[in-house]
Amino acid sequence: MLIENARRGTVTPEMKKIAEAEGVDEQYLLREIADGHIIIPVNKNHTSIEPMGIGRGLTTKINANIGTSKDCVDIDEELRKLDVAIKAGADTIMDLSTGGDIDEVRHEIIRHSTVPVGTVPLYQAAIEATNRQKAIVEMSVEDIFSVIERHAEDGVDFITVHCGLTRQAAGKIKNEGRIMDVVSRGGSFTVAWMIHNKKENPLYEYYDRLLDIALSCDMTLSLGDGLRPGCIADATDRGQIQELITLGELAQRALAKGVQVMIEGPGHVPINQIESNILLQKRLCHGAPFYVLGPLVTDAAPGYDHITSAIGGAIAATHGADFLCYVTPSEHLRLPTVEDVREGVIASKIAAHAGDVAKGMQRALDRDIAMARCRKKMDWEGQITTSLDPERSRSFRDSRAPADRDVCTMCGEYCAIKVLNKQENWDL
Amino acid sequence: MLIENARRGTVTPEMKKIAEAEGVDEQYLLREIADGHIIIPVNKNHTSIEPMGIGRGLTTKINANIGTSKDCVDIDEELRKLDVAIKAGADTIMDLSTGGDIDEVRHEIIRHSTVPVGTVPLYQAAIEATNRQKAIVEMSVEDIFSVIERHAEDGVDFITVHCGLTRQAAGKIKNEGRIMDVVSRGGSFTVAWMIHNKKENPLYEYYDRLLDIALSCDMTLSLGDGLRPGCIADATDRGQIQELITLGELAQRALAKGVQVMIEGPGHVPINQIESNILLQKRLCHGAPFYVLGPLVTDAAPGYDHITSAIGGAIAATHGADFLCYVTPSEHLRLPTVEDVREGVIASKIAAHAGDVAKGMQRALDRDIAMARCRKKMDWEGQITTSLDPERSRSFRDSRAPADRDVCTMCGEYCAIKVLNKQENWDL
Numbered sequence: 001m002l003i004e005n006a007r008r009g010t011v012t013p014e015m016k017k018i019a020e021a022e023g024v025d026e027q028y029l030l031r032e033i034a035d036g037h038i039i040i041p042v043n044k045n046h047t048s049i050e051p052m053g054i055g056r057g058l059t060t061k062i063n064a065n066i067g068t069s070k071d072c073v074d075i076d077e078e079l080r081k082l083d084v085a086i087k088a089g090a091d092t093i094m095d096l097s098t099g100g101d102i103d104e105v106r107h108e109i110i111r112h113s114t115v116p117v118g119t120v121p122l123y124q125a126a127i128e129a130t131n132r133q134k135a136i137v138e139m140s141v142e143d144i145f146s147v148i149e150r151h152a153e154d155g156v157d158f159i160t161v162h163c164g165l166t167r168q169a170a171g172k173i174k175n176e177g178r179i180m181d182v183v184s185r186g187g188s189f190t191v192a193w194m195i196h197n198k199k200e201n202p203l204y205e206y207y208d209r210l211l212d213i214a215l216s217c218d219m220t221l222s223l224g225d226g227l228r229p230g231c232i233a234d235a236t237d238r239g240q241i242q243e244l245i246t247l248g249e250l251a252q253r254a255l256a257k258g259v260q261v262m263i264e265g266p267g268h269v270p271i272n273q274i275e276s277n278i279l280l281q282k283r284l285c286h287g288a289p290f291y292v293l294g295p296l297v298t299d300a301a302p303g304y305d306h307i308t309s310a311i312g313g314a315i316a317a318t319h320g321a322d323f324l325c326y327v328t329p330s331e332h333l334r335l336p337t338v339e340d341v342r343e344g345v346i347a348s349k350i351a352a353h354a355g356d357v358a359k360g361m362q363r364a365l366d367r368d369i370a371m372a373r374c375r376k377k378m379d380w381e382g383q384i385t386t387s388l389d390p391e392r393s394r395s396f397r398d399s400r401a402p403a404d405r406d407v408c409t410m411c412g413e414y415c416a417i418k419v420l421n422k423q424e425n426w427d428l
Numbered sequence: 429m430l431i432e433n434a435r436r437g438t439v440t441p442e443m444k445k446i447a448e449a450e451g452v453d454e455q456y457l458l459r460e461i462a463d464g465h466i467i468i469p470v471n472k473n474h475t476s477i478e479p480m481g482i483g484r485g486l487t488t489k490i491n492a493n494i495g496t497s498k499d500c501v502d503i504d505e506e507l508r509k510l511d512v513a514i515k516a517g518a519d520t521i522m523d524l525s526t527g528g529d530i531d532e533v534r535h536e537i538i539r540h541s542t543v544p545v546g547t548v549p550l551y552q553a554a555i556e557a558t559n560r561q562k563a564i565v566e567m568s569v570e571d572i573f574s575v576i577e578r579h580a581e582d583g584v585d586f587i588t589v590h591c592g593l594t595r596q597a598a599g600k601i602k603n604e605g606r607i608m609d610v611v612s613r614g615g616s617f618t619v620a621w622m623i624h625n626k627k628e629n630p631l632y633e634y635y636d637r638l639l640d641i642a643l644s645c646d647m648t649l650s651l652g653d654g655l656r657p658g659c660i661a662d663a664t665d666r667g668q669i670q671e672l673i674t675l676g677e678l679a680q681r682a683l684a685k686g687v688q689v690m691i692e693g694p695g696h697v698p699i700n701q702i703e704s705n706i707l708l709q710k711r712l713c714h715g716a717p718f719y720v721l722g723p724l725v726t727d728a729a730p731g732y733d734h735i736t737s738a739i740g741g742a743i744a745a746t747h748g749a750d751f752l753c754y755v756t757p758s759e760h761l762r763l764p765t766v767e768d769v770r771e772g773v774i775a776s777k778i779a780a781h782a783g784d785v786a787k788g789m790q791r792a793l794d795r796d797i798a799m800a801r802c803r804k805k806m807d808w809e810g811q812i813t814t815s816l817d818p819e820r821s822r823s824f825r826d827s828r829a830p831a832d833r834d835v836c837t838m839c840g841e842y843c844a845i846k847v848l849n850k851q852e853n854w855d856l
Contacts, residue, residue, distance in 0.1 A: 070840035071830050098842050126842065136847060171856040179800045181848055188844035195854045230844075231800030232785055232793070271746045271786035297742060297782040299796040299803075302811065303820035307738050307778050314725060314739045318699045332803070332811070333821060334828040335837040350735055354725040357660060358699035365660070368727040372607045372659030375727075375760070383730065383760070392731035393761060400762040402499050409763040412498035414526050414554065416616035416658075419564060420609055426623045428599040 046155030073100035116157035137196035165226035173239035180230035187226025228267030317355020474583030488780035501528035544585035565624035593654035601667035615654025656695030745783020
């Protein structure tokens with residue numbers, strides 16, 4: 001198990017690879033893994049992936065959600081999304097399938113993926129309850145744990161579990177008054193379950209059982225924020241912060257047992273609250289990696305939520321968020337298409353990279369400097385290959401080809417760089 | 429003239445409209461105009477537009493650049509860009525034409541536009557020199573001023589003039605060492621002219637003549653940043669700040685004469701430097717409106733610079749930038765298409781709105797709350813009409829129609845909102 005190895009001072013092959021890829025010291029990596037500040041989400045039953053680290057001092061990573069829904073069940077389309085997402089630079093994939101044969105989709109995605117795979121087992125437990133003509137709220141505790149065990153055995157590298165969503169936290173959103181209440185699916189299922197069954201959240205109550213399953217195959221827990229705000233007006237309220245306090249306690253318990261853990265975060269957050277949200281998470285959760293969904297900085301732009309979340313994600317990364325969940329242009333409107341997935345991954349990559357640039361990470365700065373030098377030299381091939389999406393750069397440039405090949409059709413011979421490059425050895 | 433009226437305490441019809449549209453007090457507007465913190469760029473020769481204010485306490489505005497280039501001369505396409513930009517929400521248009529009959533394009537754009545129009549007269553002066561078989565650097569001082577007079581008479585509402593780009597400032601970029609030197613076209617022409625002619629920048633040297641022209645028709649001066657950084661590594665360097673100091677002095681001189689003025693800003697700036705850039709401009713230029721180009725938060729994403737600049741623009745607006753110049757997906761690659769213009773305007777609108785939300789501007793918050801309430805009620809028609817781009821929202825939703833019309837194809841019956849809405853009068 002990774003944390004145990006780190007504590008013993010054993011540098012595993014995964015750690016070696018990551019230290020080299022990220023340009024960090026192996027001893028640094030050992031210490032940060034042992035302290036729960038860095039995770040390497042690899043299930044020991046999932047041997048076919050490239051290991052990848054998330055957390056303090058490493059480049060910001062991004063996740064792409066794919067998966068079927070009840071209305072759209074097409075495994076081939078989901079596998080195309082997987083390919084496109086990885087090609088565009090997704091560091092992990094989450095399979096959030098809720099339609100068709102969910103086990104089959106997951107097996108296919110795990111088999112095809114070259115990056116770590118995450119899931120939300122509660123979805124499947126809820127769907128299997130409805131498949132047995134029950135209501136979601138009638139699923140049993142055993143139903144939930146049996147799905148979690150299945151995912152662990154299948155080799156899922158990390159699972160979202162809404163363990164911190166207690167009756168107390170949910171009560172606070174009711175008591176304070178929210179516009180949108182609960183917008184997390186796992187969160188909504190959990191709150192509805194607690195209301196109906198008049199019981200505590202089973203993933204909180206039987207958390208030790210969950211830790212044992214996770215430890216058995218070194219599956220990482222992504223502690224979900226079931227009460228994440230679903231609109232700007234609900235951000236950073238009592239319910240959200242109450243849940244975060246509990247997530248911090250649960251992260252500490254996981255670490256004590258040697259289970260890798262990260263914390264999920266909002267959601268919809270106005271720009272002026274993002275930095276404080278990161279600071280709070282880092283303090284309350286003792287530096288555990290922070291995995292944010294967006295955040296989306298306005299509610300008013302469906303169709304463009306890859307942009308609203310790239311804005312939030314870049315600011316979050318700047319202030320220390322470690323892992324960004326992409327959002328596609330289709331968010332709030334439909335299940336994303338393959339092209340949406342590509343657009344979402346690229347927007348999220350831009351956010352992560354801009355955050356790394358802002359933090360002064362040398363490899364990120366170097367990439368921008370390489371581009372700047374190509375621009376100054378009017379080296380177009382260099383600009384294309386250095387860009388985040390060379391294919392698009394080339395197609396845009398070629399679609400309106402300039403008469404002079406050393407410039408582009410925006411400025412032509414009036415190119416600022418060309419005009420000044422003509423002035424040799426100038427001084428003023 | 430607007431500033432004179434404000435100082436006399438005369439509320440003009442333009443001020444009345446703007447006070448009402450923005451929900452600010454008329455006396456506040458008078459004081460802020462008199463102090464040079466708010467401008468209303470309307471040339472007295474341009475009577476066909478809706479007046480619009482830019483500056484402290486008003487919503488963040490956005491500009492869309494259009495115009496021909498040497499490689500792409502098609503007035504009809506430019507007029508389509510104008511229409512699309514205004515429909516998508518551009519508050520002003522700049523005609524940056526450098527190809528074809530530049531006077532004709534400008535006349536057509538001024539005639540068709542319902543929003544203020546800006547230009548960069550130096551481009552035309554340079555092009556007219558080359559049309560006379562001269563080099564750009566051989567244009568005369570009279571050439572420059574005669575084009576400025578022509579634009580003023582035509583009714584151009586604001587012109588970019590790179591008056592602060594002195595020999596001293598340009599010398600600093602040479603002396604310090606920059607990767608990209610000058611990327612502003614007007615800046616590059618000016619530096620090359622100063623090198624070739626061994627003279628000071630004429631727009632600095634004869635600044636009073638420029639002020640007289642501007643005052644004659646209440647044309648606003650947009651003091652350009654010819655040394656704006658063209659890459660992350662060049663941001664906030666000595667040359668940029670030296671020019672900004674001079675722009676502050678020139679803004680003060682303009683205000684003293686009753687000429688409306690705003691200050692242009694970068695450019696390529698890493699996220700961690702944006703707030704300081706705004707603070708510096710506001711302090712050095714005594715609160716003059718700040719018009720930023722982007723800023724782009726990374727150099728590495730050509731093809732997606734509407735996103736890199738939406739990130740920077742949203743952060744800039746949050747910290748007090750008043751006016752955002754859009755950037756299209758085609759930036760750095762080609763003259764933008766009509767569709768690029770639309771994408772650029774929407775991305776910039778999102779940035780401006782997110783900034784207004786972050787600043788707690790009530791009208792911006794209200795729009796997000798309206799969307800959130802529609803989502804909670806699963807009112808899809810309301811969500812579509814409240815959204816920034818109703819057409820896209822509708823087409824996305826309709827393209828994958830859900831079996832149950834109260835949800836969407838992302839979650840179907842497992843919709844978090846629907847699941848919890850079923851639990852009536854719950855408490856925990």
